[in-house]
Amino acid sequence: MELFTSQGCSFCPPADALLATLARKPDVVAVSFPVDYWDYIGWKDTMASPVFAARQRAYAAAIGDQHAYTPQMIVDGMLGAVGSDRKEIESAIALSRGREGAMSVPVRLTQANGALVVEVGDGEGGPAVVLALRVMRSRTVHIGRGENAGRNVTYTNVVRAMDEIGVWSGAAATFHAPDVREDGEGYVIFVQKGSPQRPGVILGAAKAPGF
Numbered sequence: 001m002e003l004f005t006s007q008g009c010s011f012c013p014p015a016d017a018l019l020a021t022l023a024r025k026p027d028v029v030a031v032s033f034p035v036d037y038w039d040y041i042g043w044k045d046t047m048a049s050p051v052f053a054a055r056q057r058a059y060a061a062a063i064g065d066q067h068a069y070t071p072q073m074i075v076d077g078m079l080g081a082v083g084s085d086r087k088e089i090e091s092a093i094a095l096s097r098g099r100e101g102a103m104s105v106p107v108r109l110t111q112a113n114g115a116l117v118v119e120v121g122d123g124e125g126g127p128a129v130v131l132a133l134r135v136m137r138s139r140t141v142h143i144g145r146g147e148n149a150g151r152n153v154t155y156t157n158v159v160r161a162m163d164e165i166g167v168w169s170g171a172a173a174t175f176h177a178p179d180v181r182e183d184g185e186g187y188v189i190f191v192q193k194g195s196p197q198r199p200g201v202i203l204g205a206a207k208a209p210g211f
Helices: 012-023 050-063 086-096
Strands: 002-005 031-034 072-075 079-082 107-112 115-120 128-142 152-168 173-178 185-195 198-207
Touching: 002 012, 002 050, 012 086, 012 152, 031 050, 050 072, 050 079, 050 152, 050 198, 072 086, 079 086, 107 185, 107 198, 115 128, 115 152, 115 185, 152 173, 152 185
Parallel strands: 002 031, 031 152
Antiparallel strands: 002 072, 072 079, 107 115, 115 173, 128 152, 128 185, 185 198
């Protein structure tokens, strides 16, 4: 699951806390994408990227939302929910699993000798892109201005970079990429249908230990 969040949004801290709880589950792969489109209201998000905002807008077009908003959770690349609404998120999880092949493809991630090794098993739904997301395990930010002025907010599994490392055809395959993580960082892998302009269902995912 993907949480689109902003340091400048007063509705986001409960969603950030919920994501931290969900991410601790061994069968959940969860990341945070900080977006920049609220920067104009008084506080510039220190971790946001326009690339992440573009990903959210592409999801909005793909799933039929009229606009992007925060906090928003995208489940399995196909269903949206209010990021702080646990019941709505759990309902989206129940609706998505098994639908259109969501999370049906086995993915294994190992990190050794300065490289990522991603093993993707046989399955239906190819071709799909293999995405490596470099994520920061946790960071607490003191927010000095805007709607959250004076608050210390902790963010979990914050995406710092996202790179396509290959295309999975449907047959079992292994993909390699440089391991460029810094202290406190790890990797999450998505095998996802579609394109950056119109992302689709996530067929499989994996995470490094502790993420």
